[in-house]
Amino acid sequence: MRTTFINKVTEMARKDKDIYLITGDLGFSVFENFEKEFSDRFINVGIAESAMIGIAAGLALNGKKIYVYSIAPFLTMRCFEQIRVDLCYQNLNVNLIGVGGGLSYGASGATHHAIEDIAIMRSLPNMKVICPGDPFETENIVEQVLNIGGPTYIRLNKNREPRLYTKKNINFQIGKAIRVFEGNDVSIIATGNMLEQSINISKRLKEIGYSVNLISMHTIKPIDINIINECISNTKYIFTMEEHNVIGGLASAVSEVVVSSRLEHVTFKAFGIPDVYADCAGSRDYFRKKYNIDEDNIFNEMTKILNENGFESYN
Template sequence: MRNTFVKTLVKLAQEDDRIFLITPDLGFSVLEEFEEKFPDRFLNVGIAEANAVSIASGLALSGKITYVYSIMPFVTMRPFEQIRVDVAYMNTNVRLVGVGAGLTYGPAGATHHSIEDIAIMRALPNMTIFAPSDPLEVEKITAESIDHKGPIYFRLAKKGEPIISTEVANIQIGKANIIRQNPQSSIAILFTSNASDIAIEVTDNLENLGKHTDLISIHTIKPFDYDLLENLLSTKQYIFSIEEHSIIGGLGSVIAEYIAESHYNPIFKRFALPDEYSHYVGSQQYIREKYGFTKDHILKNILEQLV
């Protein structure tokens, strides 16, 4: 996804000289093409994340469209006050681009895991949250971000995710991306970001068992596609959410909050990471297994819910 983002940004920057890219000393082997082609619109500020965000805001206020690129904890948590005041409060055209969703940087330990980022960014007024599931969503929304008014947080994975969207998919900010749809289904699985592999495997297994299932990528967490959710609640008996994020504050919380204030009473269950920091150090898959965030565990739980 990150490679798709950079390639798309390079293409857009050739046509729009307002685009400016800032990094706090990260993105090596990824950002070089942009730096070489647009040296006067690229800035490495060193290991100074707060400065990166404030500089980006200042450039945005002078008419630039600025993108700040870093590993997720370093582009959301370390400079949080600057994001809150200089970006969200000022409603500036800053795009915070974080890589390494969820447990992607598993071997680096809890300091590099990103399990609270959606919850943190959701709490900020004016902030749009984009958590793509495949490179096509990245390409489409990056292009749309040029004309978007206000800040955006990009939650990108970095493991060479496959394209699961169709070329005719209507991908736009604030609208869910329907990957599979079956008019006979009573089940809907909503997923976001780098949980796509598990969501697809679970859906495949349900279909093999004769359980027709809709599969929907929620690439925009905020603003949320409540029209789609309303339709699902009125037509589906079972709704499940899957996300590699804390059980608190992410996709599942958005859905639960809406259900709580509606007149619907579906069978709804969230699948996410537990409310704790990982003391396990290892691959993404290794830590997923330690927390039961796997296809087998989720499928077993879903089947127990079906009646």
């Protein structure tokens, strides 16, 4: 996703002289070509993230189109007050790129884990929150955010993620979820770096006879209420998948819609990181197993819920 991001921004910068890229002592081996080609529109502020947001706000007030890049927890937490006052209060066109969403930097420990960032950014008025699940979604998001205005938080994984969509001519739109598989038994709503795993789980469920409705909810705010209501109307079970604290992220956003529908037939279950900080360091795979959000555990838990409830298609 990181490579897709910088390639797309570089392509757009060749056509639009108002595009600027700002970073806080990061992007080495990533941004060199952009810096060489657009030296007057690349700013490395050093380890001064709060100042980085102020600079971005100043440029935006002068009509510039800004991308700000940093590691997700440094960007969303260290700069929270500046994002709130400088960007959101003034509704400025600044796009925050947080790399390493979820447990991407697992081996670096809890300080580098981004497990609260969606909740934090989602709480801010005027802020849009977007979590692409593959390079295709990333490329479209990076291009479209310039045309919708206001601040945006884009949560990226790291790099070398596979392209997950096999269909051609997908109509991508920020704020509109993508239906990856269509079914009428079980709805799985996934976001960001859990999309690949959700596809694998959906295929396994289909192999044992379930009709799976898989949704890529790349935009957490504004959430696609219409597609959630379709899930409520057409399926009896709704599962969410995210690499984020179960509080405040995708699960919270979806459950707010489910509760407001006041329909009693829906069984809802959230799969995410429990409300704890890591007490050790390790790989992403290690933490997913530790928190029971790896592919096998989620698949087994889903089938257990379906069996315990005496599964029957809602339709």
